Amino acid sequence: MTPRTNAHRLVTQVLAGEVCAPRGDRFGYRVDGGGRAFLLPGMGGVTLGVRVGDPATGHAADHLEPGLSVWHPDPAADHALQFLACVGNEVTVLGGRRPTGRVLGQHAYVLVDLADADDVAPGDRVALRARGQGLRLLDHPDVVVKNLDPDLLPHLPVDTAPDGRLRVSVTARVAPSAVGAGTGMASEFANTDLMGAPDVRIGDLVALLDQDHRFGRGHRAGHVAIGAISTGDCRLFGHGPGPTTLFTGPAEAFELVDDPTANIGVGW
Amino acid sequence: MSALVRTTLLGEVETPRLGPEPYLVDRDGAPYVPTATGGVVLGLRLGDGVFDVDGDHAAPGVTLVHPDPAACHALTAFACLGNEAVVRTGDARGATGRVLGKREGRVIAVFPQEVLARMLPADQVVIRAHGQGAAARGGVTALNIDPGVLAALDVGSVRARVPSHLVGNGFGRPAHQWDLDVQVDRADAAHWRLGDLLCLDDVDVRHNAGHREGWLTMAVLVHASSPLPGHGPGAMPVLCGPASAFTVRVDPTGHAGLTPELLGCPDA
Numbered sequence: 207m208t209p210r211t212n213a214h215r216l217v218t219q220v221l222a223g224e225v226c227a228p229r230g231d232r233f234g235y236r237v238d239g240g241g242r243a244f245l246l247p248g249m250g251g252v253t254l255g256v257r258v259g260d261p262a263t264g265h266a267a268d269h270l271e272p273g274l275s276v277w278h279p280d281p282a283a284d285h286a287l288q289f290l291a292c293v294g295n296e297v298t299v300l301g302g303r304r305p306t307g308r309v310l311g312q313h314a315y316v317l318v319d320l321a322d323a324d325d326v327a328p329g330d331r332v333a334l335r336a337r338g339q340g341l342r343l344l345d346h347p348d349v350v351v352k353n354l355d356p357d358l359l360p361h362l363p364v365d366t367a368p369d370g371r372l373r374v375s376v377t378a379r380v381a382p383s384a385v386g387a388g389t390g391m392a393s394e395f396a397n398t399d400l401m402g403a404p405d406v407r408i409g410d411l412v413a414l415l416d417q418d419h420r421f422g423r424g425h426r427a428g429h430v431a432i433g434a435i436s437t438g439d440c441r442l443f444g445h446g447p448g449p450t451t452l453f454t455g456p457a458e459a460f461e462l463v464d465d466p467t468a469n470i471g472v473g474w
Numbered sequence: 475m476s477a478l479v480r481t482t483l484l485g486e487v488e489t490p491r492l493g494p495e496p497y498l499v500d501r502d503g504a505p506y507v508p509t510a511t512g513g514v515v516l517g518l519r520l521g522d523g524v525f526d527v528d529g530d531h532a533a534p535g536v537t538l539v540h541p542d543p544a545a546c547h548a549l550t551a552f553a554c555l556g557n558e559a560v561v562r563t564g565d566a567r568g569a570t571g572r573v574l575g576k577r578e579g580r581v582i583a584v585f586p587q588e589v590l591a592r593m594l595p596a597d598q599v600v601i602r603a604h605g606q607g608a609a610a611r612g613g614v615t616a617l618n619i620d621p622g623v624l625a626a627l628d629v630g631s632v633r634a635r636v637p638s639h640l641v642g643n644g645f646g647r648p649a650h651q652w653d654l655d656v657q658v659d660r661a662d663a664a665h666w667r668l669g670d671l672l673c674l675d676d677v678d679v680r681h682n683a684g685h686r687e688g689w690l691t692m693a694v695l696v697h698a699s700s701p702l703p704g705h706g707p708g709a710m711p712v713l714c715g716p717a718s719a720f721t722v723r724v725d726p727t728g729h730a731g732l733t734p735e736l737l738g739c740p741d742a
Contacts, residue, residue: 237681237682238681239678239681239682239684239686240681241680241681381639382639383637383638383639383676383685384685385639385645386645386646386684386685387645387646387647388646389642389643389645389657389704390642390643390644390655390702390703390704390705391643391704399645399646401645401684401685402685416639418501418703419703420503420703421499421500421501421502421503421703422499422501422702422703422704423703423704424501424642424657424702424703424704424705425639425640425642425657425704426501426703442646442682443646443678443681443682443683443684444645444646444647444682444683444684444685445646445682445684
């Protein structure tokens, strides 16, 4: 059974953003963990050919951000956009055929999964219907939910187990030694880069063991953070495909079920 | 072997800054007002315990920045532990101190207490930078340390060994410009002191900091603890190589590490 929530108390706030142009510098190259120089696409802009459900790795890319990378050029408006956007929120590209997509996760930008992205270019404005921060699971007081659109929850492999724990299916359980860049940052922003990540797809639900993401991302023995993979290939050392946090709490509040099909795209 | 080049850098003592709301949120969800985060910090000295004060990332002495962001990156990248720091303006003009380390985009420099008492935010300080670019010896890379100090430091003795999963903020970042925060509690690390050497197991910092089995990073504690999740006492890497290249002796009680005398800055 889908857990009971306070979704009826959550309102929608319409946010504006724009597709951010990919950024470079005149020196071009960056350096990988083996000391080799590389120059690859990945962050920012419109990235075609990789969508929710596709493999996160295997691409010639660095910090692969699937779909649209959205920000706001005003720093305070950008903070609001990054912190309030939730996985599953509807996004409309303003212009052309007005295609709509969904937020698939956060990185340094809000990432948007969009079927009809061929006509979208950097600089295009988007409208985002933000709803989800403040969501609570009424029968799971120890579990903190964040970055999740309440309308996506019934489509996720998440329910209340007979013993009262929150049962969540995940494709992988990740040891704390894999946690790289992103630790120490707010858990409503960006994601947790995994070093030596398991074989995952964009949108896969994964459990990070011994991680507490209630008030930011950090290590805490006996806690769990569960998220959906939002970024793919990374060549920078200490980085890797990473999940946007959705649920976190003490390990005993969860029943984890291993399921290779656990992916947010099931309910897309 | 190429000779190291000396450069003269200009920094200024950081002006502490806060947003319109003074509170941050600690790892247990409690709000706190961050204190002693940069600028001129009195009452904390090299050799003090990293849990002796209730600040946030408090470092002994002063932190140095440059108002131009690119120049600040260069200042942080090239300043090395042990480099001479000369006050160029203000009431302490002409006084000398030493670079202790760096922390996320700023340099930490220590001075004799009577000099520190005369320093103010925005005082200019010249750094005589020397050390980056040192050739690897015996498979071990040196970084962030003046060759003269490295030669005098007993790098076989450490206060503690740290498993890589406790490294928080700093993973995925360039270790030539950044320290590694260790996610420990007072109960684990009340005996750690500023200036101590730590051995970070399975950590490679040569081309960004990250997890690599079988590699070691030796790092010097340069700032005290932080209540933020994913943060903690900060250790600046100075040596990195395969574990087989090191003989590590853990000495929880007798370890001396980097003393003011060894640094050439008595009464720091």
